[in-house]
Amino acid sequence: MATLVVDLEDRSYPIYIDTGLLSTNGPIHSHIKSTRVCIVTNDVVAPLYLAKLKKQLVDFNVDEVILPDGEAEKTLANFDKIMSHMLANAHGRDTTMIALGGGVIGDITGFAAACYQRGIDFIQVPTTVLSQVDSSVGGKTAVNHPLGKNMIGAFYQPKAVVIDTDSLSTLPIREFNAGIAEVIKYGILGDAEFFTWLEENKEKIKANDQETLAFMIERCCQCKADIVACDETEAGVRALLNLGHTFGHAIEAEMGYGNWLHGEAVATGMVLASTLAETLNLLSTSDCRRIEALISYFDLPIKAPSSMGFEEFIKHMRRDKKNLAGKVRLIVPTAIGQSEIRDDISEEVLKQILS
Structure with missing residues (x-):
């Protein structure tokens, strides 16, 4: 397993890159500080990977929010859906949110984590090339507005980024x-x-040569991590x-x-x-x-x-x-x-x- 670090002093966090991280107990557990977990995903990713992730988390109290798929869903309305779920299920400041999906899920989950009770922990589990090499790293979180992309958001860093390269095999x-x-x-x-x-x-x-993809992802993540460390x-x-x-x-x-x-x-x-x-x-x-x-x-x-x-x-x-x-x-x-x-x-x- 390759492990990189985004160096932001007391807010530094690791990026884990390997095959099988969604299928076997991986590094996610060490970044959850209580028993409460809320997974945010979408209706395309959920049938593929939600059960695998929840199987890793059998010792935790886990629930989920499943949003429709697509960039058009990165909205304040779906942000409100996440907030309403968190409140209705009495999640506290010790809850850890997990973003399971591509860039849209990562962005909206991170923004929700930044805002809920003024900030709770979240972990990125990206499942697309774009999210694995770019959007999951660096703490940019946001939703879109009809007048502009990513205009409503916050800089808010995850506790970890966990990249399972096997997830790319199901990507269209x-x-x-x-x-x-x-x-x-x-x-x-x-x-x-x-x-x-x-x-x-x-x-x-x-x-889809696995060794080649692993090198590619690691190189991009290192580049992003170096730049973010210089200019968050x-x-x-x-x-x-x-x-x-x-x-x-x-x-x-x-x-x-x-x-x-x-x-x-x-x-x-x-x-x-x-x-x-x-x-x-x-x-x-x-x-x-x-x-x-x-x-x-x-x-x-x-x-x-x-x-x-x-x-x-x-x-x-x-x-x-x-x-x-x-x-x-x-x-x-x-x-x-x-x-x-x-x-x-x-x-x-x-x-x-x-x-």
């Missing part, structure tokens, strides 16, 4: 590929060696992890949450960011083509929806959480393995890219 291919967009992101923004490794091992990744609340370098997300979140909000998967929108967003950088002579044409080629290999979209032009993008981009002093801040790659935050890109240049 579209969801798998969407998660790979976040994997590619790490290579583009700060790890050229990893990007090259992805190019060289893309066939094994697509074939996204005051500086952590913003680089939003490469492709300003464009991607605009696509998700405009097209309706769930119609484009988050990773699909981010994939297109990274291509748009790369095209922007190429237009500004910040990124070479050859690097731009390599980025497009790797994203395309995993059957991810590289073009924005035909119904979206500059006006549709910019209305959402102006509300982006990274913006400061009314300026749109964008993450742009300057080479494979290098990126920077820019707030000096004019709307005229954006119009050229997005029209």
Whole structure:
């Protein structure tokens, strides 16, 4: 079992990565401080893994909240459903919540844990590529609003992240590929060696080779952990992890949450960011083509929806959480393995890219 640590002093926590962690008694027990546990999951994951997880927790008083699946369910209404369940079942401050599912479940459970009785413990048990390599690590929790993605939330760290790579075997291919967009992101923004490794091992990744996937997940988690340890609340370098997300979140909000998967929108967003950088002579044409080629290999979209032009993008981009002093801040790659935050890109240049 690989074990990494997110170093945040008294709020540090481990990330465990191995096969079979949902099928056998693993490290979850050591991070539960009382007998009360509430599992939050969805109606796709629950039939696959809820019974396995509860079998590990036979010595605890366990109940669950099962939400509908999908990004469209990351709402205040479902946040209220979790709160109502916790209150109706007399959960206290010593309850531990467990998020069993993908990024939506992890985000909404973490936000509920941050808010319930002003904060209770929670554990991330991510079951998708996207959540295992990205969203389960770092303590970003939120729900969506019709006017913007992840606009209501909190920075709130889990007590542990427990990654069972076997769960990827039941993941639909579209969801798998969407998660790979976040994997590619790490290579583009700060790890050229990893990007090259992805190019060289893309066939094994697509074939679900377990050893390859384990290395990939560990590399991404280490990168995320290192960045979060330096900048927990996204005051500086952590913003680089939003490469492709300003464009991607605009696509998700405009097209309706769930119609484009988050990773699909981010994939297109990274291509748009790369095209922007190429237009500004910040990124070479050859690097731009390599980025497009790797994203395309995993059957991810590289073009924005035909119904979206500059006006549709910019209305959402102006509300982006990274913006400061009314300026749109964008993450742009300057080479494979290098990126920077820019707030000096004019709307005229954006119009050229997005029209």
